[in-house]
Amino acid sequence: MGKYKIVVIGQLNKDLMNQLEQKCEIKVWSSPQKIPRDTLLSWLSDAEGFISRGDVVVNGELLSKAPKLRVIAQASVGYDNVDIDACMSRSIPFGNTPEVLNEATADLIYGLLISSARRIHEGFEYVKDGKWESPFNIPMGVDLYEKTLGIIGMGNIGRRVAVRAQASGMNILYHNRKESVANNELNCKYETFENVLKQSDFIIVLVPLSNQTKKLFKKTEFEIMKQTAYFINASRGAVVDTNALYQALVNKEIAYAALDVTDPEPIQSDHPILKLNNILITPHIGSATTETRYKMGQLTVENLLAGLESKKMPSCVNKTVYN
Numbered sequence: 001m002g003k004y005k006i007v008v009i010g011q012l013n014k015d016l017m018n019q020l021e022q023k024c025e026i027k028v029w030s031s032p033q034k035i036p037r038d039t040l041l042s043w044l045s046d047a048e049g050f051i052s053r054g055d056v057v058v059n060g061e062l063l064s065k066a067p068k069l070r071v072i073a074q075a076s077v078g079y080d081n082v083d084i085d086a087c088m089s090r091s092i093p094f095g096n097t098p099e100v101l102n103e104a105t106a107d108l109i110y111g112l113l114i115s116s117a118r119r120i121h122e123g124f125e126y127v128k129d130g131k132w133e134s135p136f137n138i139p140m141g142v143d144l145y146e147k148t149l150g151i152i153g154m155g156n157i158g159r160r161v162a163v164r165a166q167a168s169g170m171n172i173l174y175h176n177r178k179e180s181v182a183n184n185e186l187n188c189k190y191e192t193f194e195n196v197l198k199q200s201d202f203i204i205v206l207v208p209l210s211n212q213t214k215k216l217f218k219k220t221e222f223e224i225m226k227q228t229a230y231f232i233n234a235s236r237g238a239v240v241d242t243n244a245l246y247q248a249l250v251n252k253e254i255a256y257a258a259l260d261v262t263d264p265e266p267i268q269s270d271h272p273i274l275k276l277n278n279i280l281i282t283p284h285i286g287s288a289t290t291e292t293r294y295k296m297g298q299l300t301v302e303n304l305l306a307g308l309e310s311k312k313m314p315s316c317v318n319k320t321v322y323n
């Protein structure tokens with residue numbers, strides 16, 4: 001039997017590539033830059049399998065140019081770049097990588113929370129700038145202990161953050177579309193969206209990007225938060241109206257923001273928000289550890305090979321494709 005023709009966007013670990021090479025003939029785009037659409041569509045014209053990446057729009061147009069495509073997999077939990085209905089209409093299973101990134105992402109989010117509260121990043125700048133002249137003139141932080149953490153979008157990652165927050169002695173509120181017993185058992189209290197925003201000292205956003213969550217955080221939402229609130233976004237930049245966040249930070253409607261995702265992403269280095277001293281931004285590194293990225297790659301390869309071999313993917317988003 002011949003090898004499966006596949007297209008891979010992104011860098012996979014060498015042994016995962018070797019695994020794929022045994023069964024597949026691969027066209028690979030490993031550059032961090034976006035693949036030109038024309039190149040991608042021409043590569044996909046005879047491909048059966050596709051490992052996509054977050055910066056590729058997978059839509060009906062792309063699928064119409066890929067008549068032989070039978071399976072798509074991507075190394076991420078979020079898949080807002082993928083039109084799942086379009087995949088369904090072609091009975092193409094789409095595989096993502098939940099669970100394996102929970103701990104790394106929760107660590108990063110908690111790191112952002114502690115760094116902001118204790119002004120760690122600012123403290124380093126302070127030392128480098130030669131301002132550390134006296135132990136009595138230092139950046140002052142705020143406690144996490146006995147403060148209220150609000151999690152908007154309490155899924156697997158949110159629950160891992162909650163475990164860390166409990167160790168710091170925080171009280172935890174959450175909002176989801178539905179209340180869940182599993183979250184209540186973790187001592188996380190369900191509240192309305194508005195109440196979480198009003199009552200929390202730290203707000204963490206973990207909702208997936210969709211038509212319903214696009215610009216979920218705009219002027220009104222920042223207005224109802226405490227003036228001392230810390231706002232942390234580690235989901236997708238577009239769930240926040242960047243301009244409204246900028247204004248809220250300038251006008252001190254909230255105290256501080258820490259973002260691992262931005263809109264636009266990447267954010268330009270001359271963007272005015274970067275001039276503020278009450279913000280911390282990291283370059284979308286939630287899952288970016290060697291171990292976690294390896295596990296994500298491994299699950300992506302497993303998803304892809306299962307799809308090519310007409311078996312059930314270990315992690316399929318549109319499971320009804322198998323009905």
Ligand code: 8YV
Nearest residue numbers: 054075076077078101286287
């Ligand atoms: C991805 C992410 O690794 O999984 C997601 O949804 O945002 C990150 O963990 C990143 O988008 C690169 O694919």
